[in-house]
Amino acid sequence: MEGTNRKSVASISFVDGKTLSVSECNKQALSQTFSVDLVEAALAQVEFLSTVDKYPALKSVKHIQNTRRRYEQLWLPLAAEHAQERLTAPLDIEWLWHCHLLCPVTYEKDCKTLFGGMVNHRLVRYHDREYVLKRSKQLWNAKYKDEPFEVELSMDKMLEASSGTEFKSGISYDLEAAILRQSCFYYNVSLPHYLDRKFLTLSVQRYQKFLFLRKNSFKLFIVPCYDQDLIWHTHQLHPFAYKDDTIRLLGKVLVHDDTTVDRSPDSKLTLSTIDTRRLWREMYQEDFNTPGAMYRGPSPDELYSPICYRDDQTHSRLGLQLKLDSLSIDRIPEGEYGLDFSLQIFLTEDQVKIRKPTIELFGPTMVWTANELFSCSLHSRRWLIFHLKVRKGTIFSREVIVGKGKIDLHQLLDRSSVYCFQESVSLEGEDKNLAYVSGCITEHYPDTIYSFNTGEFSVCAVPHDIDRVFPIEPTKLEPNECGAGYVAQHRFINESNVGDVECRFVYSPHRSEADIQFIQNAKIVCSAKTVDSSHLPLSFQVSNPNWYATLDPRLGERAVLIRQTSGDWAVLTGRWISSQDKKEGYLSVKFHKLEDKSTQYIDVRVPKSEEEHFCIHVDNNVFDMESSDFCLRCRSDESLHYLATGLSIFLLLVLCMPRLTDVSKAEEEVNEMSHVIDSKFLVGCGFNVITSNNSKKMKA
Template structure:
C-alpha cells in the first residue's frame, strides 16, 4: 500500500516530468518559422480593423452591398491584372477582401474561378498603404475612368442600415457567403480593441501562442482546436498574406490550414464549448500550462447602439459655445534681441470675437527670453470660440524710449479649443514663427485649457440593498424579483437603487449598484430620469486585462495586478467602451493610514488619469477632471457636459472599488463597523457613498475572496 508521503513524492516527480516535457514543447513550437514579421503585421491589421469599426455601415445594407459589387466586379480583376505591383484597396473594398481571405480554401476557389489565380494581399504600414493606394487609384482610373469612383463616401457613426433604400440587392457570383462572413467578422475587433493588443511585448507573446497552436495541430491533426483571441488575432493576420500563409502552413502542417469561423455557438454542450474544453486539456498536456491567458479571452459583444444617449433639460445650452479657461505656463522667445539693445517687451492681448476690442493679459519685458509661471501668474483668462490672442513685440528706441511695434502675430481660438478633449484639462504647446525688423523669431507657448461650464450640484439619495434574482437585462422598467431561499445561489444578487437629485429635489439620474458574491462580480448602472440606461460598468478580471508582466511599461495603463489586490471595472456607453478603471489599497507606513489609488484609462482619448482617496490635500473628495464626489456626504459637483453620466459612473466605480479593496476587520460580518486602525481617516462607517456602494453588506471584496480561498483550501 502506498503511503501519503510516497504518493506526494510520486506526484512531485510526475509534475517535474510534465514540466520538462512542456518546456521542450514550447521551445519546439517557438522554432516554427514564418515568412512575414507577424508582430508588425498585427499592428497594421489592427489599424484596418479600427478604421472599419468607425463605419458600421459596412456591416449590412446598401454600403455593404455596394462594397461587395466593387470588390467582385472591379477590384479582383484589377488586382489580378497587376499582380506584379504593390496595391492597396479603398476601405470598403479592403473590408470585403479581408473577410473573403479569412476563409483560405473558399478564397482560393473563388479567385481561381473568377480571375484564374489567387490574388495576393498584404498588410501594409500606414505610409506604405498610402503610397500603394495612389498606385491603385492610377490603375483604377485607367481601367474604369470617372464613372466608377475609386473611393466612395462612407458615413461614420453607429447606426446600421438594414437594407437598400431602393430594394435592390447585388447578386454575388462568389460561392463563399461574404455577407455572412462580414456579420461574423464585425464582432471580432471589439474583443481585440483594448490597448494591450497594440503593445509589442504582448503581441510577441501572442505570436508565440500562435506557434504553440500550430505545433499542437501537428500533434493532433484531426482534432478541432479552438483559438483564444490572442492567437486568433495572429492567425487572422497570417491569413491576410494569402500566398505566404499557404506556403507556411503547408511547410508546417503538410496542408493549407483552413479557417472556419461559422461555428459561434458558445452555449454549454455546443461544438465550440466542447472543443474548447478539449483544446484546454490538450494544451495543458503538451505545454504544461493553462491554455486560457490573461487579456486574451472572450469579452462578449460591444455595447454600441444598445443604450441611450444623454439628454437633459439643459440641452438648450450649446456646449460648443461655452468658454474655456486658458492658462499660460511658459513662453520662450528665440530671437536676436541685440538689434533692440535688449529694450523690448512682449505684450499678450485677448481679442474678442467680431470686434477690434482687445484686453492686455500680461506684459513681459526683456532682456529675458524665457518667462515661467512666476512671471505668468496673471496669464489665466477665459476665451469664447472665435476669440483670438495677439502676441506683440515692442521695441523701445531713442532717448525718450519711444515704443515701436516690430512684430504682431495672432493665434485663432480654434488652435487652442482643439486641445480641449472630453472636457478634461489638457496641455498644449504652440510654436509660432514670425518676422520682425532684421530678425527671424520663434515663440514657444506652453499652456493648458479646461472647460468653463455651468456647475451642477447633485445629492445622493441612498436606497437599501436587498437580495434579488439577478436581472436578465438592464431594463429598469422590469421589476426586480426577490430572491427566495432555496433558489440557485448563483442567481442571488445584492442590489440597491439610488437617486441623484438636483437642488430642487428633482430626480436627474437613477443608479443601480449590484454585487454577486457567488460569481464574484459587481456592476454599476446609471439611468436618466426617464429610466433609460445611459452607462454600464462591469467588474473585469484577468480574462480581459493582461498582467503587468505581459506588457511593456508603456502598456501598463490598462492591466491588472491581482497579486497586489487590484480590482478593475470597464465602463461602457452607447458608443462602446468609455474607460477602464483600476484601483487598489496602498497600506500606510508602519500600519498607519493607507489610501486608495486609482488609474482611469480613457479609451477614446488613449490617455490615463490618476486619483486617490484621500486626495493629496487629505480631503475625501473623489475627483475626475471637473467632477467630484464627496465620499462622506454624497454631494456630487460637475460642470454641464454631455458626458455627465460617464463621469458620474466613474466616480461611483471609484467608490465601489474602495468598497471592494479597503481592508476590513478580521472579525467583520455584514452590519458591523468596517473601519480599522488603518482606515479610520476615511470615515467609512459614516460615509454616505460607502453605504450606497455596499460597504456594510457582503460583497465580492478582497476580504471576502481571501476568506473564501482559505475556506476552500
C-alpha cells in the same frame, strides 16, 4: 457528442511518432518562422478595425450591397491586374475584402474561378495608408472613369446606393454572414493593450505554440484565445504568405472556421475549447487561458441603448484652455554654430499672418517639460505653429528657418471635456526634423450639481446575464447562491432642470460581480461593471504598465469598466496601499480614459475624523463625500460617464479597503469609521453587503 467522448477522441499525436518533452515542444514551437512581420501587421489590423467600427453602415447587410458590387466587379479585377503593386482599397471595399480573406481556402477558390489565380493582399499601417491609397485611386480613376473611388459611408447614403444594386455574384462565400460574424470580433481586441508591441510579441509566440499543437494533435478542432486569433487573422490577411507558411509548417493550408459561434454548454465550440485547454496543458504544462485575451461577451451596442438628451440639457461651453506638457525634437539640427538653435512656437488664429512667438526654446536642449512650456486660453486661436531655426554664416551670421510644422487644434476639439493629445509634427524644410508634442485641451462648463439619493438593498433574483434590465423580484435563495444577489435602486437628483438620473446597483456574491447601471426608459444606457483578468493583462505583459490598464489580482487589485452603446469609455483599477505598520493606507486608482488613451493617478485617502473634508477630483469634476454631491463641469454627453466614474472610485474603495473580520474588533472598527461608513456613496456602492478584497483577520 458528449464532452467525455470528445475528450477520448482529441489527443496529442506527434507527427514523427516520437514523444517530445515540454522543453522540446516549446523549442520547436517557437522556432517556427513566418514570412510576415505579424506584430507590425497586427497593429495595422487593429487600427483598421477601429476605423471600421466608426461606420455602423459597414456592418449592416442591407447597406453593403453596392459595396459588394464594387468589390467583386471593380476592385478585385483591378487588384488582379496590378498584382505586383502594393495597393489598398477604399474603406468599404477593404472591409469586405477583409471578411472574404478570413476564409482562406474559399477565397483562393473564388479568385481562381473569377481571375485564374489568387489576388494578394497586405495590411498597411494608418500612417502609410494615405500614401498607398493615392496610387490605388490613380489606377481606379484611369480604369473606371464613371465610378467614384470612395463613397460616403453614412447609413442613408450607403442604403440609397445599395437599394438599386442588382448583380449576379460569382463568389461562393457567404459574405453577408461573414460580415455579421466579423463585426463582433473587434470589441474583443479593442482595449489599448492590443496596440502594445510587447503584448503582441507574446501573442505571436502563443500563435506559434497554437500552430505546433494543431500540427501534433489528433482530431482536434482547436479554439484560440483572442490574442492568438488576432495573430491568426493577421496571418490570413496576407494570403500568399499564409498559404506558403502553413503548408511549410503544417503540411497543408490551415482552414479557418469562424462559423462556429454557439457558446452553450454542450456546443462544439465549448467542448472543443475544453479539449484545447486540456491538450495545451498536456503539451506545454501551462494554462491555455491568458490574461487580457479572453472572450469579453457581446459588444455594448448589442446590449445597451443610446443615451437620450433633451434639448435643454446641452451645456454652453465657457472657454477653452490649452496646456503643453512636453515637447521634444528628433535630433539636433545641422548648422555652423553646432548646438545653437531655437524652436519658436506660435499660437495663432491665422496660419499665414504670424507675429510674435508665444514662446521660444533654445538648444542644446532637445526635450522640454511643462514648467518650460505654457498654458493659456485658446479663444479663437486654432493653429499651433513651429519654426525650427539655426544660425548660419561665419562673419555675418543670421538665423534661418530650417523646419516648419503645425497642429490644427480644431481637429482635437469636441472629443472630450478634458482631452489629452500626443502628436508628432513633421518640420518640413531643409532640416526635415520631427517634433513630438503632448498636451491637454480643457473645455470649461458651468457647474451641474447632482445629489445622490440611495435606495435600500434587498436580496433578489439575479439572472446570469445582468447586462440587461431585469425585474426586481424577491427570492428565497441565500444572497450568495447562484441566481441570487443584492439589488438597490438609486437616483441622482438635479435641481437645475437638467433631469434626474436613475441608477441601479447589482451585486452577485456568487460571481463576485458588481454592476452600476444607468437607466433611461427602462433600458441600460451606461454602466460601470467590475471586470477580471480575462479582460485586462498583467503588468509584465505590456511594455509600460503606466500606459495601459493592467490588473494583478494577486496584489488585491480590482477593476471597473465604464461603457456605453458606442463602446468602452474608461477603465479604473484600484489597489489598497498600506503603511509599513499596516495601520494606515490609501486607495491608489489608475483612471484610463480610452477616448484619448490618457492615464491619471488618483490617491483616495480616507479621513481619520469628521473634521477632515473628503472629496475626490477627476478632470474638472468634484465628488464630495461630505455633502453626497457630484459637481460636474463637463459636456452634457459626458455627464453619465463622470457620474459612473465617481461611483466606480467609491466601489473600488469598498472592494479594496481592508476591514476587520474578527467579531471582537468589529465594534471598535465601526466606532473609528462611523464618519465614513455612513457615507451615502459607500453605502450606495455596497459597503454593507460586499466583503472587502482585503478583509483582514486580527487576533483578539
